[in-house]
Amino acid sequence: MTGKKEARARRALLGAGGYHGTGILLAIFFLAPFAITILSSFRHGTEARLPPIPPWPTTGFSLDAYRGLDSFGAGVWQHTLNSAAVAIGTALLTVVVSLLAGYGFSRYRFMFKNALFVLIIATLMIPFQSILTPLFIILAKLGLNNSLIGLTLVYVTLQLPFSVFMMRNAFDAVPKEIEEAARIDGARDLKLLVRVLLPLVLPGIVTVAIFAFLNSWNEFLAALVLLSDNSKFTLPILISAVRAGRLGAIDWGAVQAGVTVMSVPCLFVFLLLQRYYMRGLMAGAVK
Amino acid sequence: MSDNGVQLIEVRKSYGSMEVIHGVNLSIPDGAFVVFVGPSGCGKSTLLRMIAGLEEVTDGEIAIKGRDVTDVDPSQRGIAMVFQSYALYPHMTVRDNLAFGLKMQRTDKAVIDERVAAAAAILKIEQLLDRRPGQLSGGQRQRVAIGRAIVRQPEVFLFDEPLSNLDAELRVSMRVEIARLHRELGNTMIYVTHDQTEAMTLADVIVVLRDGRVEQAGPPRTVYEDPDNAFVAGFIGSPRMNLLDAVWRGNGKVEIAGQVEAAPISGAGLVPGDKVTFGLRPEHLIVGATDGIMARVDVLEYLGGTRYLYCQLTDGQPLIVEYRDGPDVRSGDTITLGCPENRRYIFNESGARIR
Numbered sequence: 001m002t003g004k005k006e007a008r009a010r011r012a013l014l015g016a017g018g019y020h021g022t023g024i025l026l027a028i029f030f031l032a033p034f035a036i037t038i039l040s041s042f043r044h045g046t047e048a049r050l051p052p053i054p055p056w057p058t059t060g061f062s063l064d065a066y067r068g069l070d071s072f073g074a075g076v077w078q079h080t081l082n083s084a085a086v087a088i089g090t091a092l093l094t095v096v097v098s099l100l101a102g103y104g105f106s107r108y109r110f111m112f113k114n115a116l117f118v119l120i121i122a123t124l125m126i127p128f129q130s131i132l133t134p135l136f137i138i139l140a141k142l143g144l145n146n147s148l149i150g151l152t153l154v155y156v157t158l159q160l161p162f163s164v165f166m167m168r169n170a171f172d173a174v175p176k177e178i179e180e181a182a183r184i185d186g187a188r189d190l191k192l193l194v195r196v197l198l199p200l201v202l203p204g205i206v207t208v209a210i211f212a213f214l215n216s217w218n219e220f221l222a223a224l225v226l227l228s229d230n231s232k233f234t235l236p237i238l239i240s241a242v243r244a245g246r247l248g249a250i251d252w253g254a255v256q257a258g259v260t261v262m263s264v265p266c267l268f269v270f271l272l273l274q275r276y277y278m279r280g281l282m283a284g285a286v287k
Numbered sequence: 288m289s290d291n292g293v294q295l296i297e298v299r300k301s302y303g304s305m306e307v308i309h310g311v312n313l314s315i316p317d318g319a320f321v322v323f324v325g326p327s328g329c330g331k332s333t334l335l336r337m338i339a340g341l342e343e344v345t346d347g348e349i350a351i352k353g354r355d356v357t358d359v360d361p362s363q364r365g366i367a368m369v370f371q372s373y374a375l376y377p378h379m380t381v382r383d384n385l386a387f388g389l390k391m392q393r394t395d396k397a398v399i400d401e402r403v404a405a406a407a408a409i410l411k412i413e414q415l416l417d418r419r420p421g422q423l424s425g426g427q428r429q430r431v432a433i434g435r436a437i438v439r440q441p442e443v444f445l446f447d448e449p450l451s452n453l454d455a456e457l458r459v460s461m462r463v464e465i466a467r468l469h470r471e472l473g474n475t476m477i478y479v480t481h482d483q484t485e486a487m488t489l490a491d492v493i494v495v496l497r498d499g500r501v502e503q504a505g506p507p508r509t510v511y512e513d514p515d516n517a518f519v520a521g522f523i524g525s526p527r528m529n530l531l532d533a534v535w536r537g538n539g540k541v542e543i544a545g546q547v548e549a550a551p552i553s554g555a556g557l558v559p560g561d562k563v564t565f566g567l568r569p570e571h572l573i574v575g576a577t578d579g580i581m582a583r584v585d586v587l588e589y590l591g592g593t594r595y596l597y598c599q600l601t602d603g604q605p606l607i608v609e610y611r612d613g614p615d616v617r618s619g620d621t622i623t624l625g626c627p628e629n630r631r632y633i634f635n636e637s638g639a640r641i642r
Binding site for chain 2: 178
């Protein structure tokens with residue numbers, strides 16, 4: 001009897017150990033690049049040029065790399081602010097437009113609705129590099145070239161097909177009866193959207209916001225082509241400038257610092273928003 | 288009951304060129320419990336949703352309490368609706384679900400609290416007020432949905448198959464509860480269902496619909512005992528009425544499967560030789576009559592209190608008999624079936640009742 005019990009306990013322990021062991025191993029694989037980058041960004045200027053083993057600072061903690069990064073362009077703060085403005089602007093505008101568009105495509109009946117929707121989705125198939133030149137010309141005509149607003153509008157445009165698709169699906173998943181109940185309760189138009197439907201499509205909104213933020217935060221090519229003024233560069237361009245180095249010498253410390261500056265906000269945005277991916281949000285509405 | 292509850296005048300509904308409601312006229316007395324029944328696709332839900340204002344009226348007029356509401360917003364019609372799927376707001380607590388409509392009307396906070404408390408007391412959901420719909424059982428959710436209707440203090444309650452998502456036992460107890468609610472509140476209630484038991488037990492007036500037309504409207508007893516046509520006769524009652532092909536022989540006689548039976552009608556408008564339908568309810572057939580229709584028992588279903596005999600007439604027409612007491616019957620037996628003359632129904636070829 002006791003033998004059986006012990007065997008079962010041992011098996012349970014082994015099972016739990018295997019489960020957690022695998023989890024920890026996977027976590028290490030995913031977290032190691034972050035740890036190595038962040039740690040090595042704090043190495044001394046001279047140490048930064050040495051082979052990166054061990055990756056952590058051995059000769060004391062230093063902010064040299066960040067000072068180095070700051071010496072490029074208009075200063076790292078300025079470029080971070082540029083990136084933040086563009087990314088947050090893109091996320092907000094994309095959410096507002098795709099929310100309304102998704103609602104319209106999901107709930108209203110109008111002529112050529114499906115054709116229009118397919119058209120929007122079809123634009124996903126156009127490689128955006130191929131429309132960079134026309135985009136540049138259009139922006140120039142509008143007087144928006146070399147401006148962060150112009151860049152934001154381009155990013156929103158690129159982001160919209162996926163976002164509209166996402167939001168239409170989110171609205172499609174909301175039972176029609178909820179909307180009808182709200183209409184009988186006297187909620188109409190904007191009130192209906194904000195008070196009743198918005199909380200129900202929140203996971204969709206969060207997805208759209210995260211994608212819009214990350215994509216515009218990391219985007220390089222359009223920013224490189226459309227921005228010409230040094231002080232308006234976004235972080236990816238700064239990093240590439242840092243990577244290109246000065247007089248042929250690459251400041252690896254500054255590169256590591258740049259990568260850190262770029263990735264930390266993304267982590268924050270994701271951790272901040274992911275809790276809205278609440279599962280079973282719709283539970284109890286119908287059935 | 289005064290006569291100005293809900294009035295439908297020549298109400299029509301089309302989707303594109305397809306008309307689905309064909310000029311419905313209906314006058315529902317104030318305070319009545321009206322049940323719309325009919326097979327699926329008959330337009331009963333559409334009609335209800337038109338009264339609610341969720342579907343536009345293509346033509347005709349809808350009046351509630353003497354006020355034309357045909358083009359009035361749903362929230363201004365003085366109605367409240369309970370949906371089959373409950374349609375609770377999942378992100379709000381039960382209390383907020385109940386209060387939402389009143390908040391939208393900018394009702395005073397004290398009044399809201401009072402009405403929510405009153406509705407919760409009527410439905411015995413006081414202890415659930417701070418939960419969310421996701422934490423409730425099906426029956427509790429349906430109570431909340433009904434509560435949301437009560438707090439609005441509507442002139443008319445609309446129920447769209449409110450019990451079809453509940454299990455059988457809960458359905459019976461909620462049915463009783465809805466009847467109690469009607470007695471306590473005294474409002475006009477319009478109730479859509481495809482469940483005959485719900486229709487028969489709850490209704491003051493049953494409205495039988497088919498293909499967007501009212502086939503018959505009347506008290507349950509009238510609809511059951513005195514159906515206007517073969518469709519209503521077949522739809523109301525379970526198991527359904529046996530509708531047998533017969534031939535009118537004149538002089539109050541019809542011929543079914545080679546046998547001549549008395550038919551309690553004068554036969555005005557019929558010529559001997561006309562095809563008619565002879566309707567007999569399974570529960571009115573008497574097994575072992577000395578003179579009557581001969582039938583062979585195919586299958587026998589034993590249900591405890593009663594037995595259903597699935598029979599065939601000599602010409603192969605199927606017939607169901609409800610059999611309570613008497614000598615044992617086995618499948619393969621031939622039985623003689625009688626029926627009281629006032630329980631025999633004759634319909635002409637187009638299905639209309641001949642009285």
